Amino acid sequence: MDKCTQELHDRLKDARSFESSLDILYEIVQGLGFTQVLYARQLVNPRIGENEWVPLRLNVRNFPRGWEHKWREFEAHDPYYHACFNGTLPFDWSDVQSSDMLGREESEAWRYLADYGLERGMTIPIHLPEGKFAVVSAIVDRTSSATWDTLYSNTYQTMFHLTHTFHKSISNRGFLDEVEVALSNLLSPRESECLRWAAHGKTSPEIAMILDRSVETVRLHIKNAMLKLDASTRTHAVAKAVRLGVLTT
Incomplete structure (x- = not known):
């Protein structure tokens, strides 16, 4: 275990939450020369069909003010997120940006981040059982004088070990449930309830009787x-909700 990874391992023992754990990771990654870091996880298989993706909610440190205002439009189109499923090793964002396989929305997504100075980075994917997924990215913005190619090559192995150590620690400490994910509050309780009864073959009038609501209200929730x-x-809707893990029947 290298020095940075050992430091992360030791300091995470004193963390009291996911947020404090991410603070520690950021401090160590910053010491390597990066200016931002992010962590995200996916509770379900990220792919929905051939060309549709579950949105990925980013948990970040030191991102520029206002970056998140329109990012929700790109959460399902993040090309760095998509590229994680081409392998298991760290990769350079520039390789993704220059790919001739990018779609229009993917190109718009990376350029949106680049407009905020978030253009040079590396991403380390973690592939988990049942199609679940987690990721860390380390970024260098325009305020840094670091030579990107040198930083990338010098930290490639270290970032791989830091990423896996971080995820293992927050998992073992029971912090994963604290991580914000995009789909956690997708449906309201009443929408979920109506859809659940629909999954059992109930019509809107039948659901209205069960829930003691008007048929119009049930139809609106659905x-x-x-x-x-x-x-x-x-x-x-029922099939997709079950597939995304936001509805249990």
């Missing part, structure tokens, strides 16, 4: 759930 899930029918 319609809202369909909109949030980008589903064309209630059957499609």
Whole structure:
């Protein structure tokens, strides 16, 4: 275990939450020469069909003010997120940016971050059982005088070990449930309830009787759930909600 990884391992023993753990990771990564760090996890398999992705919510340190205002539009189109499923090793953001395989929305996503100075970075994916996933990225913004190619080559191995040590620690300490994910509050309790009864074959009038609500209210909850899930029918909404892990039947 290298010196930085040992330091992270030792300091994380005193962390009391996910947020304090991420603070420690940021301090160590900053000591290597990076200016930002992020961690994210996915509770379900990230792919929905061939070209659709579950949004990825980023938990960040030292990102520029205002960066998140429109980022929600790109959470499912982040090309660095998508590139994680091409392998298991760290990769340079520039290799993703120059790929001729990027779609329009992916190109818009990385350029959006670049407009905030977040253009040079490396991402380290962690592939977990049942298609679950976690990731750390370390970034250098415009305020840094670091030579990117040198920093990348000098920290490649260290960042790999830091990433896996960090994730293992917060998992062992029971902090994973504190990590914000994009789908945690996708459906309201009433929308979930109506959709759950629909999954059991109940019609809107039947659900209205069960829940003691009007048929119009039930239909509105199901319609809202369909909109949030980008589903064309209630059957499609149920299937997609189950697939995303936001509805249990």
